[in-house]
């Protein structure tokens with residue numbers, strides 16, 4: 239495993255980490271979730287990603303039980319949560335001080351840990367002043383309940399605002415962002431955030447490196463049984479995957495051919511490409527099977543195959 243600093247902070251995250259969206263507490267059994275975390279940990283993965291919203295809290299319950307049963311010292315891993323979607327009632331959603339603090343306490347209970355290593359604002363909340371959220375996050379850090387706080391899918395302007403408020407009010411600024419990043423979704427990480435890396439030392443924990451499985455090539459022949467695209471309650475994802483598979487079929491074939499020429503499977507190629515970006519601190523993997531995870535973990539070693547010529551060819555196929 240390779241380890242990278244989370245932006246300019248001193249903490250080190252494994253270049254590949256493991257997330258639980260769709261899978262834990264929903265698509266897969268708790269036994270498979272346990273196997274995934276065990277394999278990941280044994281291979282050097284030190285960051286496990288979660289959120290209050292995932293499977294309405296069940297994902298954190300499953301992960302918390304596994305962390306407890308495994309007995310791994312907290313010093314050997316980082317665990318995250320995200321606050322935003324806690325429920326439908328007023329104050330169970332968004333980033334007001336009340337929800338940020340209460341959601342953190344609830345995640346700590348579900349995950350059975352004393353502190354969250356990383357805590358993210360899952361989306362920007364237009365109904366709460368950014369200062370209120372920055373203050374709440376900063377307080378959680380001062381209380382030792384959160385070690386590093388960050389944002390997810392905030393605009394560059396919102397992140398800049400959060401930093402300005404933190405500086406002015408002597409609060410703890412956000413350390414990291416969790417944006418989507420993959421061969422078909424490059425703009426935010428490569429263009430919109432370009433100034434933030436040097437300016438604030440922003441770290442990134444990037445999500446959906448395989449665009450929910452599209453970048454494995456498995457949807458080239460249509461929807462596949464047993465995948466998240468056909469899960470109940472994910473009709474929006476099914477529509478997106480169906481549309482993207484049609485629109486991007488030509489690009490997928492070209493990428494698959496390039497991957498094959500390098501002796502790589504398409505998923506390993508797509509994940510290794512994400513790792514080549516020096517502003518990516520960690521690529522969060524998703525997997526519903528242990529075989530998928532074992533395959534995807536090869537991406538660390540595959541980075542060496544990406545010469546400048548190969549990267550240029552990729553840019554020609556999948557432009558920013």
Ligand code: NDP
Pocket residue numbers: 256257258259260261287288360390391416417444445446447448449450451452454456464465466467505522523524525526529530531533534
């Ligand atoms: P990916 O885009 O990598 O999709 C993962 C899924 O692709 C797997 O669950 C599996 O789905 C399929 N897959 C993975 N590897 C293979 C393989 N080798 N061969 C075939 N199929 C494969 O990542 P996710 O979308 O899961 O995102 C990763 C993590 O990022 C999440 O778990 C979560 O922690 C985080 N995230 C954060 C978000 C945010 O807003 N901050 C939003 C979304 C995710 P299948 O069961 O269909 O085979």
